Amino acid sequence: xKTEILKLLSRNAKYTNEDIxxxxxxxxxxxxxxxxxxxxxGVIRGYKAVIDWExxxxxxxxxxxxxxxxxxxxxxxxxxxxxxxxxxxVESVYLMSGSYDLNVVVxxxxxxxxxxxxxxxxxxxxxxxxxxxxxxxxxxxxxxxxLCEAQADCRGQFIYD
Amino acid sequence: xxxYSKILNPAVTEIKPSGIRKFFxxxxxxxxVISLGVGEPDFQTPWQIRKAGINSLERGRTKYSANRGTIxxxxxxxxxxxxxxxxxxxxxxxxxxxxxGSEAIDGAIRAIxxxxxxxxxxxxxxxxxEPITVLAGGVPVIIETKAENDFKVTPxxxxxxxxxKTKLLILxxxxxxxxxxxxxxxxxxxxxxxxxxxxxxxSDEIYSELTYGESSHVSPATVKGxxxxxxxxxxxxxxxxxxxxxxxxACGPQELMKEITKIHQYxxxxxxxxxxxxxxxxxxxxxxxxxxxREEYDRRRRLIVTxxxxxxxxxxxxxxxxxxxxxxxxxxxxxxxxCERLLQEKKVAVVPGTAFGKGGEGFVRASYxxxxxxxxxxxxxxxxxIEELNKE
Numbered sequence: 001x002k003t004e005i006l007k008l009l010s011r012n013a014k015y016t017n018e019d020i021x022x023x024x025x026x027x028x029x030x031x032x033x034x035x036x037x038x039x040x041x042g043v044i045r046g047y048k049a050v051i052d053w054e055x056x057x058x059x060x061x062x063x064x065x066x067x068x069x070x071x072x073x074x075x076x077x078x079x080x081x082x083x084x085x086x087x088x089x090v091e092s093v094y095l096m097s098g099s100y101d102l103n104v105v106v107x108x109x110x111x112x113x114x115x116x117x118x119x120x121x122x123x124x125x126x127x128x129x130x131x132x133x134x135x136x137x138x139x140x141x142x143x144x145x146x147l148c149e150a151q152a153d154c155r156g157q158f159i160y161d
Numbered sequence: 162x163x164x165y166s167k168i169l170n171p172a173v174t175e176i177k178p179s180g181i182r183k184f185f186x187x188x189x190x191x192x193x194v195i196s197l198g199v200g201e202p203d204f205q206t207p208w209q210i211r212k213a214g215i216n217s218l219e220r221g222r223t224k225y226s227a228n229r230g231t232i233x234x235x236x237x238x239x240x241x242x243x244x245x246x247x248x249x250x251x252x253x254x255x256x257x258x259x260x261x262g263s264e265a266i267d268g269a270i271r272a273i274x275x276x277x278x279x280x281x282x283x284x285x286x287x288x289x290x291e292p293i294t295v296l297a298g299g300v301p302v303i304i305e306t307k308a309e310n311d312f313k314v315t316p317x318x319x320x321x322x323x324x325x326k327t328k329l330l331i332l333x334x335x336x337x338x339x340x341x342x343x344x345x346x347x348x349x350x351x352x353x354x355x356x357x358x359x360x361x362x363x364s365d366e367i368y369s370e371l372t373y374g375e376s377s378h379v380s381p382a383t384v385k386g387x388x389x390x391x392x393x394x395x396x397x398x399x400x401x402x403x404x405x406x407x408x409x410x411a412c413g414p415q416e417l418m419k420e421i422t423k424i425h426q427y428x429x430x431x432x433x434x435x436x437x438x439x440x441x442x443x444x445x446x447x448x449x450x451x452x453x454x455r456e457e458y459d460r461r462r463r464l465i466v467t468x469x470x471x472x473x474x475x476x477x478x479x480x481x482x483x484x485x486x487x488x489x490x491x492x493x494x495x496x497x498x499x500c501e502r503l504l505q506e507k508k509v510a511v512v513p514g515t516a517f518g519k520g521g522e523g524f525v526r527a528s529y530x531x532x533x534x535x536x537x538x539x540x541x542x543x544x545x546x547i548e549e550l551n552k553e
Contacts, residue, residue, distance in 0.1 A: 022464050155530075
């Protein structure tokens, strides 16, 4: 049942316990208890809206920054990852396989903001040996949600099928 | 000037255009309509199936196939029907690939019915059986299935409908629009009546993959005494979300299939080749896609059925297909009034039960081929509609 609930919530976090209970054929209490447990266990880390900021004046820019890092003895990448993720400009941090180490998504009000942040904060971290910054030009899909206009339902020409 | 009434076939001109058509044309002109009207899946055809179609085009496989369909596809259909339902049909002589289940039904009826023959049709059901029967010169004999019997055909109803002229029985299960399914015992009871008769059966099983809960589909031809008289019709539209590919099939004893194949050969030649290549992929590797879609339909089914019952519109649990068929008698409106007012006042489109036969009076069909969010929105509006009706 856990995976079923998570599938539904990852599609739409606004489903009520009642909705989920109905769809899965369970009681509301069973669902509430299960979600409680998932939150306590830290499986569910939060609920957020998926926003198309470009629709607003306050659009922000974001960039994917590739960091090369010299891992520390014992701690490996943990220490630098913790340092990087502590900035509020940083949206996500991933340790990567392949040609670089940390993938950092950075956001800011303007291109200059982001560039300044990378130069002043990320590039200056001791163990960071190099940075490559890619600015995002357009978002098509975010967290499974398409950000372009929904295609019209092309069905319904024929109603008796 | 030419007098068209002199050229046209009266059997065709007498087929009534549906009054509901007009009603849906109104819906099409309105903004912000939430429709629960359509009867086709909202999913895309699974990518690997589309890809197989594309590959066949790239390789230039764009010629006619054998009349009966490619032998590769017929072999896959045979295997599929065996592993899913325990049916045994020989790919060479007992399977015909058609342009959708529709052509299979048309061909089967035309091959069997001659003028004056009676065809027993349970209703409410899909709308094609009656007109095709009439076009063949046959006489439709309607069984109005009852809500209290879960819209199944009962042995008594069948017995009462049979006369010396009965040639054919249509079994449209899992049923559009009622969601009814026939269990093994239900079919056995009918088989008992049909044995020692010369009555054929067309079993329209287009929704066979979409059954829920305890019910899994029982194919009538697997019931004792039924195979020799049954034409099993199925297709790819509903299970694999392939409505526009127009591909189905008919299976049955070779004595029947030989004749249906003649009609197909002259009227159609062969089903679309691209679709046939895609269908092979669907049968080989499509089980997981079907299961994912079925699970999603099942969640929506619970949502919509619970929703209607909460609004006081009694809705029996539909065990198959993708429609809820709630009873609206408590509103005091006829099905058509209900649908028209719901559309005008709340901009929600559902189909009157009467579109599927007179016996559908007092019911409406609401499809759940829509996202859960869409269904929830529609239910809220229907709730407002019921509340306002109660105040009148």
